[in-house]
Amino acid sequence: MSVFDLAQQVRTKQRRAIDVANDTLAAIDARDNEINAFLHLDAETIRSQAERIDATVDAGGDPGRLAGVPVAIKDNLCQRGVPTTCASKILEGWKPPYDATVITKLTQAGAILVGKTNLDEFAMGSSTENSAFGATKNPIDPSRVPGGSSGGSAAAVGADYLPLSLGSDTGGSIRQPAAFCGVVGLKPTYGTVSRYGLIAFASSLDQVGPFARSVDDAGILFEVIAGHDPMDSTSLNAPAPDVMTTINDGVAGLRVGIVPELIDGTSDEVRDRVVAAQEALVAQGATLVELSAPELRLGLAAYYLIAPAEASSNLARYDGVRYGNRVDAPDVAAMMTATRTAGFGDEVKRRIMLGTYALSAGYYDAYYGQAQKVRTLIIETFARLYAQCDVLLGATTPTTAFEFGAKTADPMAMYYSDIFTIPSNLAGHPAMSVPFGVDGDGLPIGVQLLGPALSEPTLFRAAKILESEAGR
Amino acid sequence: MSEARPLDASDVTKVASLARLSLSDAEVERFTGQLARILESAAEIAELDLGDVSPTAHPLALANVLREDDVRASLDRDEVLSQAPSVNDRRFSVPKIVGEAP
Amino acid sequence: MSALPDGWTMVVGLEVHTELRTDTKLFCGCANNFGDEPNTNICPVCLGLPGALPVLNQRAVEYAIRIGLALNCVVQNSSFHRKNYFYPDMPKDFQISQYDVPINGPGYLDLPDGVRVGIERAHLEEDTGKTTHLGGTGRIHGSDESLVDYNRSGVPLVEIVSCPDIRSAAQARAYAAELRSILIASGASDGRMEEGSMRVDANVSVRRGDDQPFGTRCEIKNLNSLRSVQRAVEYEALRQIALLEDGGTVTQETRHWDEDAGKTHTLRTKEEAYDYRYFPEPDLVPVEPTSEFIDTVRSELGPMPAERRATLVSLLGEPTDAQLDQLLSVVEQGLDSFVVAAVAAGVNAPLALTRTSNELAASGDVVATVDAQAVAATLLMEQAGELSATQSKAVLQEVIVNGGGDPKAIAKAKGFEQMADGALDTILDEVIAAHPDEWSRFCDGDDKLQGFFTGKIMAATKGQADGKAVAAGLRTRRSA
Ligand SMILES: [Mg+2]
């Protein structure tokens, strides 16, 4: 059932929110011991939210657009009084005294906030194996990773516990797990969704976005969470985007750009599905434009300087003074060092050190400064491409979901998982992963739609066509 | 601007101390190898001639985002202090501080 | 002037941090209040909670520009950087500050004696929290636990960096004093050094001869009064000279001024510059004030101290040296508006200046709280002889305490009735008649009896008689 229909049923008492809540809890209970999508879940709070929604309906009120719709929350979003860990030992037990703006918006829309989902520690990773509280398993094949860093949120929707979840995407952390788990994932235009209350990984790249079972569901959740927020200086001062009005308008006349840089290096099966997706769009009236953009290949290296540099500064505050865990030591500097050494996992330490190095005296120009210039090149490259096409179509990931441990020994191999997703983050552009078939092992394959800033309505139109053609 | 000299163990020890992390000798060795590999792949951009390209710090060109000078409610002190590792006399307590701020 | 040994000169640059008088902090809506209960003005932003984001206070920008314009600076497009270092009073373990493009570029400040000191920059940044040290002496050294209050964390600061143009300790003091007056006059800051809202660091080096290159400099911290600025700079220059004359060398270091001991001592040596890893603050966007906005701020700036001193000089005509000292300090304390208002109301300028520099200056922070018209009305009564000097001061005290009021009513309540015409003459004659022996000795030249008669007359008039009129009455009767 679509989110639209579910909310409609709750609103008209055909279905009670409390029943939705109980069904969701039962689905999670049946399988999450194995999948481990949730880090925190409290049945009582879930039920009491549902009862409040039902009471609003009984009183003749309208709980909102997501009335009674269960939504899972990536555990790097602050929710007042609810444990928020970023899957890190350093924050274990911390209860934020405030709500992220997206949490407030979900509550106002009548959603049931189901719990906090697993992730790579501080969103650093592509497999959710970097969680301090154990990896999440891919619901399609539990011997494989769900992708990352928003692996818990992707798995929760992929396992059909609930129709919607929130993730965050810094270099592909929504789109890559969406592809691996066979769900829809959107990284919105930078500045469309408030970052207030999203625990920062790399501030100039981070963006909150939806996971959903369907393109329509993703569109509704996106509209609910988007819009200007005065608490976020990088929030666009524009009206909340409208994707639902035009979502069924089709792709007739749409110019779809194809660049080798967003396809080359994939497995054959992934490549075949990208080609099939091109054909599906053409069958519905789109035209293909063959282009090339070698500069996009520089994105990965630039990203692995910029993101760690910002992270090294963003993660300095975990020092054992104001919140989170502390390891005692005789003086404050030793206490901070002991706390951070015990509290952070290897991947977080690796990126903090890499970022510290990239910003340090003598290396700034060669690394961070140069990466910022590459960022300019990538923005200019996209501008050139979008002068000739409306959207780009490519692969979301080089491969389908890989097995646990396959890439943990070699950080560079893991980083390569994000080769196709990173350029959109560097440019601040929206991009979307849409499930489009499976490989020979039955593992989902996602194709990626990219567009210029604020092109979400176009991406959703194209995604809707792909969704309807995927089954053919 | 420096040459992209290969990173060595002393660099790793130095950045670890700047970042308030302590590493065992084995960790220094392991991280040195891993970070050197990552920086090797970064060398492709370190070596580009981008003299006339301006850097991008923000993906979107915004300016002058300002708020009014209006007071908002503060957080509840007890709620905040309840989350602190150590509290004394309504303040956050830390072990002795050696040296002034740099 | 400086008492440095022959041939030596000092080179001084000052870095002044001043808190802005905004209602809220630089990046959040928490109240910017000094002295509140610890940790009551805190929110996710100024506490550096995970997920919190800064949003720039418009008034802080306006105040920073006011300061820049008052210091003849270039007001320019600017952005924020992060200055990274770990310290428990800094919630994010980085400070949001301005780095390569400050909001105010080069400018200058003219000292009252005409010497021009260059301003390198005046940039916006956030303050840290406040740390209290327990155990030991209460200072950081020797303590075993420290407590942090984040009320001050995120309070807006402007850091004003002078060029190394200052050449004596007295000049360093004069610079700090003039800057303080300018900050107060701009309305951007209250300049209260004792509350830490204006904090001065001095970079001091010495050299033999003006053509020699600058020597190694030391940075002196903890200068929390104008007097400390002068004393510390003098001490430090002499210390460096003594060291060099003994064949030693000055090491670049940060030193602490101990006001009680009158000495500086090493805080830490700068073996190598700390690596702050500055980079653009990704959570904030650039500040690009329009020229219209800058013009509006400029048009709203009141007159600066130099212009206000000139106004007082012109009111006085040809001021004496003592009056020059008085007007300097009146302007420095921002009290000149009382003089101007009193003169406009008809009070003569010397009286207005004297009462302002004594009675008003002694009463602390009166600029915002005391009605200048009530002060002027009091002085007019004194000038007209309706109040004696003593009575006038008593009425002024009442006006100051109450922030204003009707001086006539205050005088009446105190029983300071104006004496009827001729009343003093009658009392004079009665007192003389009652003490014939004393009077004849006084007339024979025993001047000590002047006080005897003045006291009797004051007692008889309950202090209402004017001292000068009493003296004049005694003089005419004695010579008659
Ligand atoms: Mg400073």
Ligand SMILES: [Zn+2]
């Ligand atoms: Zn605050």
